[in-house]
Amino acid sequence: MTGYQIGDFDFDLRRGVAETLWTTSGWSTAALAPGTVCGVGACYAPPYAAPLARLAVVLEADGTRITDTGAPGMHGTGLLPAGGTWRLDGIERRGTYHRRHEGRLVSLLVRSELTPLHGRAGYALRVVVRNRSGRALTLRLLPELTAGPVGEVPLGQWGWMPPEPAAAPDQASLVHEPSSAAIEPGDEATFDLAVLLDGGGPGGSPGEWAGESRALIGRRTAGALERIPRLTTDVPGLDAYYRRSLASGLVCLWDNPAFATVPFPATSGIDGGALCAYAWDTGGYAPHTLALLLGCGVADVLEAMIKGDLTDHYAIAPDGSGTGVAYAYSGWSLVTLAHAAACHDGIAPDLVARLHETEEQLALRFPAVGELRDYGAQENLLEMRSTGWEHVVASPNAERAWSLELLAELTEECDAPVPAAPLRAQAERIRGAVAHDLWDAEAGWFRSRYPDGHTELAYSVQAYDALRAGACTPSMATALLAHLRDGAFLGPYGVSSVSAEDPLHYELGDVDWSGGGAYTGETPQLALTLWERDEPRLAWDVLRRVLWMGGHFPYFPQDHYCDRPAAPPRGRRANVIAGLTGAEAVLLGLAGIRPRVDGALDVMPPAWLPGVLELHGLHYRGHEIDLKLSAGHCEASVDGRVIHSGAPAPLRILGEPDE
Template sequence: MITVLLILCLQAEPAPAVTNAEMFALQGENNILEEEHFGIINGLATIGVKYKDAASLCGFWSPPYVSSDFSLEITLFGEKVPANRYAWRPFEVTREGTLGKIHVLTAATLLYQYRAGMLSLSLKNTGDTEVQAPLHLAWGGTLDQTEVWEFSRPQSQTPAPAMLLDKGLKKTQGACVLALQTDEKTIAWDADASSGSTRITLAAGEEKTIHLCFGMGDASIVETCRQLLTDSPNQLGQSRAEYTKRVEDLFTRLPRLTSDNPALETFYTRSLVHFLTNRWETPEFVLHPYYGTGSIKGGCVCNYLWNFGEVWELLPLYDPRAAREHIQQFLKIDITRHFAFIPTRGDAFGPWYMVNQEKIIGLIYFYVKNTGDADFLKEVVNGRSVLDWVVLNALHGDDPAGPVQLIDYGPSNSHLELRRGYPYNHIMPDLNGRRYMNYCMAAELCALMGAPAPYLKERAEALKLLLKQELWDPDLRWFRFKDAAGNTDLRYTVQLFKLVNSPVLDAEQRAGLLSHLNETEFLSEFGLHSMAKTDIAYDQVDIDNGGGGACTCFPPQIAERLYKSGHGREADDILRRILWWGERLPYWGDSLVANGMDYRKDTPLQCTLDGVTPAQCIIFGLFGVDAAFNGDITFRPQRTALASRLKLTGLTIRNNTFDIEVAGEEYSVRCGDRQIRAALPKALVFLAQEKEFHVSE
């Protein structure tokens, strides 16, 4: 049975229709992710998988347990079996290779609901005579337990000698246990060498399958692995069924995109995989479920507000309860001093980050807009209502008793973290510009709760005038920044494009910024540069903010803002350059390169939660979906050169479900048995009280 399953998932020809089971599969010939960053996850554990050979695993993390140097290598005839084909799914990698007359199919599968996985090894003699194949297993790894899950992958250091089990080995270090067991009775185990050996005899055409179960946890993991092996095929089937169920659940909560541009469809779909890969179900964590900044191979499992805040529109549709709980957890820590919390304890760590206030306000604002849960604003966290926290953060660094001032953020270069010493600090235009919407969002939420605060909007308008007066350079059509002495300098950072749909800009400034969105400065064949190629601070190897590419969330965020401000052509131009992301990587990490088909490698964040921002961009930008606080929903799809036909099916927002279909210059929106058509660029509004549509100019 396992052979049939493996052959099916390794077929080169695409299936006529992609099933839920194969929705996120990536064939190895399309993958550019290096082995060091390649792995799988099941919500409780994550492990690295080597794809150059057919049967090796490396590194095992299951918070709070760590075996960072875990290794399992299987050889035949004293050699690793080279993998000539492989396929990835979030919880499983299948590999295929041949050594001599032995054809090898393997499946490395993390079993849902367990801190355990299974390596299935299927050997087939393709020759016409009997073969005796020496098989050797080498198993190693230190073992530790830690509550500290921050940016880096936790590293284990404590040696743990192997001890014999009935059909395998175990390592014990304090309360931590690492187990490896098998259903193959002929394997002779050597605890001193931490290995096992046997000789597999296969008649001509004969096939044999061996299952190895590995797990990590407390002492009960030994019995867990033994029990799992008593019914290996069924356990594998259950995990595959559970994975399919999770994919189905994802698309019950979020819409599917279909299009006559397959690359756009793949890009959107691949984006959503990060809700599966970055969802942790760890009992020892303070939130259940917990959406970490990172996941694969234990990298960046903590929660950074600068990352979590990027999914502010979409997470409330997918998991509104988790959105609430994560917001509350961030409010429990002092985000005027810290930028993250550790998932095991909920403790704050790290310094204050300058975008904290924008992120927490946006998270609360879009949660209320997209769910209708205004009562959330009344909830009390650490002695303040959520609404009070919104106002407090909108005024952070401001003195409401006096006139609005541009904030001096100090000498730290942490906003861009440029590596070559060039500054971007003190009075920065993008950060000060974002304060405008912080005021406006806070004012809207206050009005919603019957506590109007007109002074917030007044301060926003005063800030707008001051920003132009103090920092706008009309000749260069760009904003300057000021140092502590009042001297100005220029940094052509992509961050300024995040203001394009904000009323903080007037028409002159918006046109000026967009004049720089060209191939000489910010655009290359494969993406958007975080620093203009003409800036003296440009650094090719500093991918995220220094120029060589951009943080994964930046291009789709800016494209979404361009769509919302009516600049669809520019938005299309960004997206068309990054559609390759969906076809060449199983998941997306911290940053991707703009002038090559590549990604940032010098970071443990190789699977980032804000990878969902392309889907967010397409729903709320390209399709122009916008919920009002009264429950009305506006649909304003944009003309796009990316596809002539595209459809969102099953968009559930504010307790109503919609299908939106664009065909050429027309589009339609359906809700239940009600459907209405309109010509682009007119907007359609669904009136929540009347349950009817009307056309808006």
Template structure:
């Protein structure tokens, strides 16, 4: 049975998210200020941006004002925050007020539901108030809307940094504000109700903008948006298998990983594709499609979620000039600088598309030409390429993994081999023998020119002859892509130990015992943690290499994330269960890499270019796992790691056999 949206409920009391919690409908994204019960902060619904908007609500009970968001501590007086629940598409917060005033008790239970709108820009806030005292009361809501500087931002300008506010909006009347051509309107269904003892009052407020705000009562708008939002998520989850396990934390991690992908999908028909896969986007930043993480970290999970639309996503990314840009804005405008891993990312996504959907020879030819063009962008160094400095690579803050490096040169060799396979499978007329010969030359050059036998690691070579030996997690990607002999791999795998790459809560991008390069200020790529996609991808690499025990050593250290994040942030620490403070780190599509590693690594589901399938589940220490309902090319696959059984359409198959 496919997942329902309700199964993705997350208890906000457990959250260690690095910033405010955001919720999205796939059209509008909005956040709730921490510690509040009813307040709403900034929101984005491209092309509209209201980054500094605020909506606060004060309650009046028989003439006594009760403020929301009481400060922590005994002195904090007002409506007290008492937790809540987050779902993709809506957020519920709870509050309590229980105080005596002049020998009369005021006791309220307050619940707010925040629903970002779908199909139009804005949100609805529903406030439910239960009168727990033994007398009748009159409750009045006093909303205060401060739209800030809302503005219209062209779709081509939605890049890495969230849009800044525009000029302050000016009040046009009591519930309407104007900022240039942007009108913001607050509507409600009444602000005062008599509430008997034990009774309930429900209020609803809507804040909207757009060229012409369509009519609608706030509660009706919320119900319609919730329905459409749930429908889109149900479609995305229809082909994704359900995971059950007796291993503590594994189910929550799987769901959190899936959620990380779901919140990156946007449905606005004005975008170049619908769905549009944003790199991040919940806080308005990185609401662009980055070829690298869109294609590189979870190509099969993404294809399961998007179905036939995945081909359109791939083609939209292929339209950008990758010799100049690494990403596309929602309208397809190229953004950023040339990036060394873009070609590999697109070939990776193309292999998933070929397996699940099939590809045309024309697409394979276009992909080949694109990869060759990007390859030519970087200076040759014999069989290898010089990929420049951090500007085109990982953005480490130290001199280190750059110029002639094992990765992405190994990825380049992998791409040439996959293009050769795609050509033969699709009927494209690529120079297959030449592609494979070049791939072999690259791998030989990596092993012969960059491997330092004495150090047991790769060196990076600079144009002036300087070299750097940095114990970086990217070296394992070089291993994954075939650049290592068995002896080289054995030595590298020995570094996967505590105090080096491994830590209690994940892996470190730079090994802790690399005293020259390891630091804590850049958790993403320089140490003390890693980019969220890297840990699971390392585990997947190990499962692919037939190292299940070591793969689980990596994966088990990540399971805490499912308990403590509603969706996964861009990077996280590995020495403690936390993420760096808010910045450009709210959410990341590469969070899907966790589910990808579990599906294609632990469960051993290998999707092949010709549409066939091989399933060889690995035993998991300390428990078992079942994946049921994987939909692939009209078949339904179930996998159990406990028993090692594989069934296709209810019929048992031998683990490891080719399923046509």
């Protein structure tokens, strides 16, 4: 078997560095109570929200009360956590209690299984207690639920921040089976509980609901991973990073039928926040990997985003309604995702035409400055906390040129009713204007131009997106790449969104876009850019800096520091779909895979590799592709038949060679 199974994404909790861990079924999501063996915190199951909920468990063994509070240090005299496993279908924890009371030993091994429910709003918790005391015990399990306000929040109001229901008489309901048992030495007692936010439905029990949900999560995971290739490599840390990148995408997929699409690719959502779908995160970072996960569902996502009017909003809420302000990157992101969808599954001509109309209307939303557009202030761009990368900027003006090129390609391939030649001509004019109007040759960087004539140098990582979009001459590219060095954009654990050498804009309070770290998709996207430019050693030098994340996060957070192995502790989203960019960089960069809109598939093996790389079971256009790459050798197989084995070279493994 070449593909991934659900157990391939298990994560040892002892390695985790996230402040709080969550689990999701794609219908419900719940948080661990930190430091506990059985405790559960907030729960969200749109439209239901219980942000202050907490389930605590107390054990009573022959009258001895054993708490599970997660108290640290010498005060931790209750149940003591001893590890566990995060899984795609839930979280398993274990703990120990080993103390004497009045000269008699009470020794218990406690395991819990937290399962987010699917088809029901809430979660199930199984607690298994083994008696190690050497004598029979009478055991009682005493669950304590503190729910706080629980209520329905309309799907259109699930934006960037987790929703807070108004104080209401609604309460979560605790369902549990018999909570006492007599257990002999070495025997176990099992207790099943559930917390439901919607009152639940008829029939079944917590244990049955958990079993049904885990089975369903397994099926939906297998379906999403069906076309994803398995990675085998001798490069330390790469396999774990690739798997955790894929897990980051899987935990963003929701399939509540009340949502605008099924599955619905939320930007984040595991902590209740950013359950909306940004075009930028959805299509701008890992469009090909997302297309592999969603299959033909990508077209539904594109239709929903067009309908939600991203010419005036940055995202669509779960119900498909638009939310937020117009975002400068939305047009390019939609086109990029559509281009990937066309490569993998094809798209309809009328969708291409509507995408062109959306891109054009979004551009008109921002004032023209010659061939370029004034994309406004921070709310429409990066949301940096300093003035700098605003108004007429290299990126996303350069991305707009790129999107017009991609639209021209889609128009010709899909026979859409859009003239391609004017699109290409306009793209060329925009790229020329980016280089002529914004480049500062003395600084070796792009300037931003403000309506009052003020210009500013902001050393933002976004300049490398202009490079990727083809807006740089060779000398400009050389100048930009010179800034990719330690102490500037590069840190030991990633990339800084603003160069540490920028005295005006670099700061440590906004890791996302103002320095000291970056949005999680930025480092692998920069590496991919370098692979696309045939800079394999520099590309690897960039990507290797974030491989630590694969060993310490079960899914990737919104952003992380670049000078220490950590993520900001509070106020950021716990997960992000742009975490898929790691897999995108491996597939399209390190492995050199190049899908084409005509259904062909090229491989451009890098001239240098950090080790052996094998990909098994890439499903593309009805074929199964295997690749084996190493220094000086490339082997490609299609449907089990070796079609090339020899020196690395540009290779078309599906489709007819170009004339």
